[in-house]
Amino acid sequence: QKEVEQNSGPLSVPEGAIASLNCTYSDRVSQSFFWYRQYSGKSPELIMSIYSNGDKEDGRFTAQLNKASQYVSLLIRDSQPSDSATYLCAVNPPQAGTALIFGKGTTLSVSS
Amino acid sequence: SQTIHQWPATLVQPVGSPLSLECTVEGTSNPNLYWYRQAAGRGLQLLFYSIGIGQISSEVPQNLSASRPQDRQFILSSKKLLLSDSGFYLCAWSGNRGGGYTFGSGTRLTVV
Numbered sequence: 001q002k003e004v005e006q007n008s009g010p011l012s013v014p015e016g017a018i019a020s021l022n023c024t025y026s027d028r029v030s031q032s033f034f035w036y037r038q039y040s041g042k043s044p045e046l047i048m049s050i051y052s053n054g055d056k057e058d059g060r061f062t063a064q065l066n067k068a069s070q071y072v073s074l075l076i077r078d079s080q081p082s083d084s085a086t087y088l089c090a091v092n093p094p095q096a097g098t099a100l101i102f103g104k105g106t107t108l109s110v111s112s
Numbered sequence: 113s114q115t116i117h118q119w120p121a122t123l124v125q126p127v128g129s130p131l132s133l134e135c136t137v138e139g140t141s142n143p144n145l146y147w148y149r150q151a152a153g154r155g156l157q158l159l160f161y162s163i164g165i166g167q168i169s170s171e172v173p174q175n176l177s178a179s180r181p182q183d184r185q186f187i188l189s190s191k192k193l194l195l196s197d198s199g200f201y202l203c204a205w206s207g208n209r210g211g212g213y214t215f216g217s218g219t220r221l222t223v224v
Binding site (some may be wrong): 029032034036040041043044045046049088090092098099102103104105 | 146154155156160161171202210211212213214215216217218220
């Protein structure tokens with residue numbers, strides 16, 4: 001069974017620090033990887049996508065992908081209290097006609 | 113631009129009553145459509161997905177069903193709700209070339 005694993009947290013960081021969120025996946029041939037942010041009571045919002053090994057930066061967010069280790073991470077620099085949310089990792093299996101597999105999410109709390 | 117509409121936002125239904133949740137997408141054609149459920153404190157569970165009109169794949173056998181009567185309309189139904197059907201129901205869409213999903217605002221269903 002294909003799985004996506006995340007540490008449920010909570011991960012607590014002070015304002016201005018770097019938050020590091022991690023995700024591992026079981027299907028070695030997965031090709032597409034996504035990070036979603038979900039505020040309490042709201043629907044998930046896509047914040048990053050990554051398809052190739054290495055780093056992808058977008059503002060304060062950096063996604064890192066290591067396919068050999070089957071590992072995806074999200075770094076949030078200069079964390080703000082508004083970053084407090086649950087972050088979901090999602091992996092797209094390569095098989096046609098399949099849907100994204102989501103991890104259960106990591107809850108991040110940024111204290112001011 | 114593409115938008116996804118989902119309604120109602122909240123719903124309280126008695127056990128044994130029927131259910132109909134509707135989702136529509138604007139600004140695109142032939143989207144892939146998905147229904148997910150998120151129970152309290154748990155991850156996203158894929159219920160149904162559709163790659164075209166009348167083409168529905170079920171991931172979880174239960175008392176729920178889905179239909180896609182039009183290209184950009186996806187409906188989630190039940191003839192008789194159970195207490196275990198309570199949760200946050202999310203509709204999402206994606207393009208045919210993969211990529212991340214865009215979620216609707218969700219329906220919070222409480223079965224009493």
